[in-house]
Amino acid sequence: MPPAAPAYDRRLVAWLSVGQLISWGSVFYGFGVLLEPVEQSLGLTRAESSLAFSLALLMEGVMAWPVGRWIDRGHERAVMTGGSLLLAAGLLLHSAVTTRWGFYAAWALLGCGLAGTLYNPAFAVVTRRFPLAFRRAIITLTFLGGLASTVFIPLVAWGIGHGGWRATLAGLALLHLAVCAPLHWRWLRGAPRAALPAQAAGAAGSADPGLKAHLRSAPFLLIGVFVVLLMAVTAALPPHMVSLLRGAGLPEAWAIAVPASIGAVQVLGRALLYFFEHRFDLHLANRLIPCLIPIGLAALLAAGGHVGLALLFVAFYGMGNGMLTIVKGTAIAQYVSRAHVATLNGALGLPTAVARAVAPWLLGVLWRPQGGYTAGLWILLAASVLAVLALAAAQRLSRRRAPR
Numbered sequence: 001m002p003p004a005a006p007a008y009d010r011r012l013v014a015w016l017s018v019g020q021l022i023s024w025g026s027v028f029y030g031f032g033v034l035l036e037p038v039e040q041s042l043g044l045t046r047a048e049s050s051l052a053f054s055l056a057l058l059m060e061g062v063m064a065w066p067v068g069r070w071i072d073r074g075h076e077r078a079v080m081t082g083g084s085l086l087l088a089a090g091l092l093l094h095s096a097v098t099t100r101w102g103f104y105a106a107w108a109l110l111g112c113g114l115a116g117t118l119y120n121p122a123f124a125v126v127t128r129r130f131p132l133a134f135r136r137a138i139i140t141l142t143f144l145g146g147l148a149s150t151v152f153i154p155l156v157a158w159g160i161g162h163g164g165w166r167a168t169l170a171g172l173a174l175l176h177l178a179v180c181a182p183l184h185w186r187w188l189r190g191a192p193r194a195a196l197p198a199q200a201a202g203a204a205g206s207a208d209p210g211l212k213a214h215l216r217s218a219p220f221l222l223i224g225v226f227v228v229l230l231m232a233v234t235a236a237l238p239p240h241m242v243s244l245l246r247g248a249g250l251p252e253a254w255a256i257a258v259p260a261s262i263g264a265v266q267v268l269g270r271a272l273l274y275f276f277e278h279r280f281d282l283h284l285a286n287r288l289i290p291c292l293i294p295i296g297l298a299a300l301l302a303a304g305g306h307v308g309l310a311l312l313f314v315a316f317y318g319m320g321n322g323m324l325t326i327v328k329g330t331a332i333a334q335y336v337s338r339a340h341v342a343t344l345n346g347a348l349g350l351p352t353a354v355a356r357a358v359a360p361w362l363l364g365v366l367w368r369p370q371g372g373y374t375a376g377l378w379i380l381l382a383a384s385v386l387a388v389l390a391l392a393a394a395q396r397l398s399r400r401r402a403p404r
Helices: 010-028 030-042 046-072 076-096 100-115 119-129 134-146 148-163 165-187 211-216 218-236 238-247 252-279 282-303 307-335 341-347 349-366 374-401
Strands: none
Touching: 010 030, 010 076, 010 100, 010 119, 010 134, 010 148, 010 165, 030 046, 030 100, 030 148, 030 165, 046 076, 046 100, 046 119, 046 341, 046 349, 076 100, 076 119, 076 165, 119 134, 119 307, 119 341, 134 148, 134 252, 134 307, 148 165, 148 252, 211 218, 211 341, 218 238, 218 282, 218 307, 218 349, 218 374, 238 252, 238 349, 252 282, 252 307, 282 307, 282 374, 307 341, 307 374, 341 349, 349 374
């Protein structure tokens, strides 16, 4: 008889949340603050420096599959501790680079570390450990992760202003060595190595048919379409947001304030989901939340300089993007398999990384002096609608397969 699922551990989830705050903030959001001083020091163009971040995203995607396999085999402690050590090593290397190629090597290493420390591995850990309460754990993890930019952007900027970018990177590396690596080593002991209990292994309570069958299944492929398309949409907008709003006719103050407020609205959306989702049908909520993204894009397309519609875009897109993290993080476990959740999410790592890297560039290519971003926004709207339909189809197929 397989072992029973362990009780929900709030302390473990809280400490993993601290790791998410530091990992997202020090590396993912820290890049933008470090960009200009690093360019000036190394003599890089904006295109050359931006390539480093794309390389990190690519390496994160390449490593997603092996990371998922290692976690599903019970090696989550080694994966997340090792990921923190890689981030520390990458930040230290970054602090010492003097050439463009050293800069790229540092960010390739950081990308490998991110694959073992960000949401995907953490979500897989809590899904395997708490199969009956994983969704609540994932929502909790995203609270501090959502505040990473709020905490670390000013912190990194302060460090650069007082000690320079090299000393700041060394300090961030020390943070991973002193906090993240020890907490992952301490709290991820006793990982479940066996398959999950039979009643929790497959989607909707079904028996699990095996990894290869899941990789070929229609629900997994549809969820892949859902995840990749919406990751492309949500990655395309941020680099162009201020220019896009200026082009839409918004006053300068609003063009700055609107994108700045999206992060706070994302956290608000997650808080609402945490406190009120038990009042709604889970599957209905999963269908409705992604709909907020195309609704927000439609409001943006209709804005035309109207501040009220721009604020509607912030409300719908911000809350939708915040809660979408939870839907994406739980969809595989809910509609495909909990026994292979890390590996299946890992299989989507590379296509997702490519989508995140290409989408901002493609939106820029579609910009026109006369029409601005209109054509690109229509394509993003169509992609988001297709993603919503793909998730709904995956839900329907998964529930048909569930035993009556």
